[in-house]
Amino acid sequence: MIQPAASPRAERFGRHRTGWTGLAVLLALLIMTGFWQSLRVWSYGLVRQAEIWHTEWRLSHWPMLQNTHFRLYYPPGQSPEAHLVLAEASRALSGESHSLGIRPQGRLVVVLYASQAAMNRAVGIAPAVNNIGYDFNGIMDILSPSAWLGTSKTAFKQFAFQGPVDHELGHALLNLKADGNYPNWFNEGVAQYEDYRMTGYQWVTSGNRLAGSLYSMRQLDDQFYALPNQALAYRQGLSLVEYLEQLQGAGGFRRFLGHLAAGQSFDSALSRTYHIASSESLWQHWHQWVTEPRQ
Numbered sequence: 548m549i550q551p552a553a554s555p556r557a558e559r560f561g562r563h564r565t566g567w568t569g570l571a572v573l574l575a576l577l578i579m580t581g582f583w584q585s586l587r588v589w590s591y592g593l594v595r596q597a598e599i600w601h602t603e604w605r606l607s608h609w610p611m612l613q614n615t616h617f618r619l620y621y622p623p624g625q626s627p628e629a630h631l632v633l634a635e636a637s638r639a640l641s642g643e644s645h646s647l648g649i650r651p652q653g654r655l656v657v658v659l660y661a662s663q664a665a666m667n668r669a670v671g672i673a674p675a676v677n678n679i680g681y682d683f684n685g686i687m688d689i690l691s692p693s694a695w696l697g698t699s700k701t702a703f704k705q706f707a708f709q710g711p712v713d714h715e716l717g718h719a720l721l722n723l724k725a726d727g728n729y730p731n732w733f734n735e736g737v738a739q740y741e742d743y744r745m746t747g748y749q750w751v752t753s754g755n756r757l758a759g760s761l762y763s764m765r766q767l768d769d770q771f772y773a774l775p776n777q778a779l780a781y782r783q784g785l786s787l788v789e790y791l792e793q794l795q796g797a798g799g800f801r802r803f804l805g806h807l808a809a810g811q812s813f814d815s816a817l818s819r820t821y822h823i824a825s826s827e828s829l830w831q832h833w834h835q836w837v838t839e840p841r842q
Contacts, residue, residue, distance in 0.1 A: 591726040598684040599656055606658065613654060616640055621659040621691075628691045629659050631703055635712040636687070643716055643741045648801035649724040655716075657687045662694050680711025682718035682738075689715065708746050717741030725807040730826070731771035733813070736784030740792070743785070755779040757786055757837050764830035790833045794821055 606620040612633050613619065619636075621629035636657060644650055660666035667674055670681050670688055679695060681688040689711055696702035696709075717738035721729070743749055755778035762780055774780045792800050799820060806816035817823045823832060 591728075595684040595722065595726070599686060602656060602658065602686055616651060616654060617657055618654040619657040619659060622661045622665075625659055625661055625691055625693070627698070628693050631692065631706065632657065632659055632689055632710075632712060635707055635710065636716060639713045639716050639741075639745050642745055643713070643720055646741060646744065646797060646801075647717075647720050647724055647737070648804055649720055651720070651723060655685070655687065655719055655723075657689060659689050659691055660694075661691050663690060666690055680715040682715045682722065685719045685722040687712075687715040687719050708748060713745040713748075714738045714742040721804075724804055728807045728810065729813055730768050732767040732780065732784040732787065734784075735771070735781055736786075736788035739781060739785040740788045749785070750778060750781055752778045755782040757782060761834070764826050767830075768826060786837055787829070787833050790836055791821065791829075 603618075603620075609620045609622060610626070610629070611618060611620050612629055614633065614637060617633055617636050617640075619629055619633050621632075636655075658669070660669065663677060664674055666672075666681070666688055667676055667678075670683060672678070672681070679690040692698075692702060692706040692710060696705055715738070717740070718734065720741075721734065721737050739750065754776060762774060762776075762783055766774060767780065767783060771780055771784075791803065795802075803816050803820040806819055807813065811819070814825045817825065817829060821829075823829050
């Protein structure tokens with residue numbers, strides 16, 4: 548889930564204020580306008596930490612595993628699955644941390660759920676929704692592999708390829724790196740890209756080919772999770788991130804994330820890193836790249 552972007556409030560001032568007061572107020576507004584994005588990012592980090600503390604307090608009665616980088620809470624009876632998930636997260640961390648240019652200072656929190664209903668109830672999702680993982684404020688929620696794959700050795704091997712760990716870890720690290728300072732399509736694109744790099748998995752269907760009618764950047768920016776063809780929206784997000792990666796390589800992409808982490812707007816970070824003026828311009832460049840014939 549993504550926190551809604553904050554926006555500055557418009558203040559009303561009485562007509563009888565002195566000229567100096569009005570000037571001071573104007574100066575204050577200009578300062579706030581210049582620093583609003585940084586303030587939003589800072590406050591987002593506080594909200595995330597509060598959510599982590601609340602989650603750990605709420606689950607303090609659950610069994611827990613931990614190592615240097617992760618603290619994993621799991622329901623009773625799920626010890627083998629918990630050890631598997633912790634191992635998968637630990638395997639993926641080094642590569643994804645390098646890719647996104649972040650070294651987590653504390654332990655990342657992972658919560659394992661024994662059933663879809665239990666996970667949906669905990670994260671506030673409708674009971675009928677089927678999903679094998681979520682990330683909220685940097686907390687990774689993972690559906691136990693035994694709930695959808697079974698408990699055989701083959702099922703556990705399948706989990707390493709199809710499981711949500713690499714994807715949700717991408718979300719968590721990006722969240723920690725840039726404090727939610729990015730659009731939803733980018734959030735999902737980065738998570739898919741990290742998953743693809745680590746496992747080779749891509750969500751490809753007959754209905755999400757990158758040809759014909761595609762979602763506009765405005766649709767991706769404003770309606771991403773409400774778009775009717777989610778498979779196409781997700782694939783466009785992945786492809787847009789792939790395009791940014793190939794422009795200046797991994798180093799350029801990390802610089803771009805660094806600008807977002809510093810509180811710059813998405814368009815400003817695009818301009819400073821790639822000399823692309825806006826998200827709309829990015830879409831145009833990407834569309835030409837994705838539709839041109841490959842050698």
